[in-house]
Amino acid sequence: MSTAKRGSAVTMHEVAARAGVSIKTVSNVVNGYQYIRPATKERVEAAIADLGYQVNISARNLRRGRTGIIGLAVPELSLPYFAELADSVIRAAEARGLTVLIEQTGSVRERELEVLSGQRRHLTDGLIFSPLELGPQDADALRVDYPMVLLGERIFGGPADHVTMNNIEAARAATQHLLDLGRRRIAVIGAHEGETVGSAALRVQGYRQALEEAGLDVDPALVGEAGLWHRATGAETMERLLDSGVEIDAVFGLNDALALGALHVLHARRIDVPGQIAVIGFDDIEETAYSSPTLTTVAPGREQIATTAVDLLLARIEEVEPGKPFVQVITDFAIVGRESTLGEQAPVPVSRAPEHATAT
Amino acid sequence: MSTAKRGSAVTMHEVAARAGVSIKTVSNVVNGYQYIRPATKERVEAAIADLGYQVNISARNLRRGRTGIIGLAVPELSLPYFAELADSVIRAAEARGLTVLIEQTGSVRERELEVLSGQRRHLTDGLIFSPLELGPQDADALRVDYPMVLLGERIFGGPADHVTMNNIEAARAATQHLLDLGRRRIAVIGAHEGETVGSAALRVQGYRQALEEAGLDVDPALVGEAGLWHRATGAETMERLLDSGVEIDAVFGLNDALALGALHVLHARRIDVPGQIAVIGFDDIEETAYSSPTLTTVAPGREQIATTAVDLLLARIEEVEPGKPFVQVITDFAIVGRESTLGEQAPVPVSRAPEHATAT
DNA sequence: AAACAGTTCTACAACGATGTAGAGTGGCTC
């Protein structure tokens, strides 16, 4: 056992003095250099244990020019999707010896830009960034000189690696799922008017495609705007749609939070789900398996997104010559059918343990 | 506008050369030292802008002995309570110029111990730690030589500042709420057998107190164990209780996830909530305002916990002489009554915007 | 005109680690 835990830190000098070697030898031991006599190594290790020495990471970082930290910029952790994503990214990073520093942009444009150029950037070796407000017009700001991986296909051909799911296809599949159940008056919640390349636009596009392929017209009255993709805005939009008197037999929430907000309103108004209105969401956050009714949704392969992003970033960080062309990885998605579209006959996944369940 | 964004970083030397001053003067400008001629300052600032210079934080950290980063160790971000807590802590830290580095312990004892002594510690100036598995027997491990604030009252009289809510009182109030509604067969979900000082034990204690004050016996058959406080374990425990055949007219979930899991099972079994069984949770995560029915819960003052913890930690970090006795701050709680106990007459908070709502 | 306080700036040595270069060992080959 170690004895020391003193106020000020022990340095390699002190360890070296105690072990009777040079500080470089201590450094070599710490870093697992191969040519060290076992006897020396033992002496150094004993000294390290005695003094409770630990490497000063700031000094190492300065010397090595690496910090071992990667940044993760997301809108807000209080949005379950991003909390779960952060969880996965942290796990993936940890498995590769990296630490994660989280920044919240609050979906505010200025703050998204700040993340790209801010001071904080220098604490990290690279950045995984999920921008919501930046668009193609910001391509310049996104042309940064450090490793970066973007999540989402918002910035087409942008100057960085991208990890994204196939938003159009996934939204089309979600809509198709509703069409297959015989629904014809499918409302959308979460559209962003005027946007052309964001997740909202792409998912709406997938929705349109599915309808058109089915030979249906897209009724603008069924497309509900919702700037922020929160439960509250989902609820408000659902109310607006219902109050408008338009006929609706299904709702496609562009994310789960919106769909859950909608579900809440439908329940409050005693509208049967899926009897009168079927509901599908997008993201497969854990909550969807426990809502009443449970929510059918699109699973975007969160783990896959996280590990791919970390791997791509790490590759960029360790890249010798930074010439490699930027890649775009498109991850798999799957429709997870639950009660909100299939009704009670759907298997109720009561005992579904979280993927990364931990011991008691 | 700045011109440069070169591969390797610009240093103070280059700025100094361009501005025709010493590097210390550049440092002085950067740090807002007062005795600098306006003309000099302008020249330096121009050079900084031209070269796109940014301080190398690793070097500054090394020199100053501070990193400006605080650690936050929580079980998992995929648990909404901790995601929301992390959100609040990040905001509070940011307002004070600090960055937050999150570690996930997964409620695994070894990992909780690792957090205390691990390498990563050196990246931070202090730690906000929410331990779940450590107990009084770990007081030694908790006696660290760096600033630390513990969340939760698990380690009584432990060698650190604590921020906690009054678990016993809050649980008593929650139970009282159910008693006031005429419930007499109140089940608990989430007890930890054998534990005496954790949140589980304290909340169960509050539950017992309320029952005893009401002149009721505590029926062991009503106390449901659940190691992990997840939705899945809540659902499992609820099923076990129902299957046991014991009479139940109310359920107290020791956190919201457990209560939501229970709600899910009750819904699946078509048991009316609150008609047949009333349900109350604990934590006031956002989801509780949108579940069906909405969930009555105990609001532990998350923002207050976060800001208090950050303030305490900062005080420790900036403390000149580290003699000050450890404090324990107990935050306020409030019962948030919703449909799961009050039924439909409860106001449905459809438009309840999140506290930190951001612009569209 | 000397002394002094108040400015403005600079040189140099840190902070604690690691990379480089090279000095010693010893053993082996020819």
Place this chain on the structure above:
DNA sequence: GAGCCACTCTACATCGTTGTAGAACTGTTT
């Protein structure tokens, strides 16, 4: 026994910044 390779270790410079001490200038006071 000279040369060479494989080990084992060390001295020193270096990463980019900031603290310390003090030099140089200005203006004011005596």
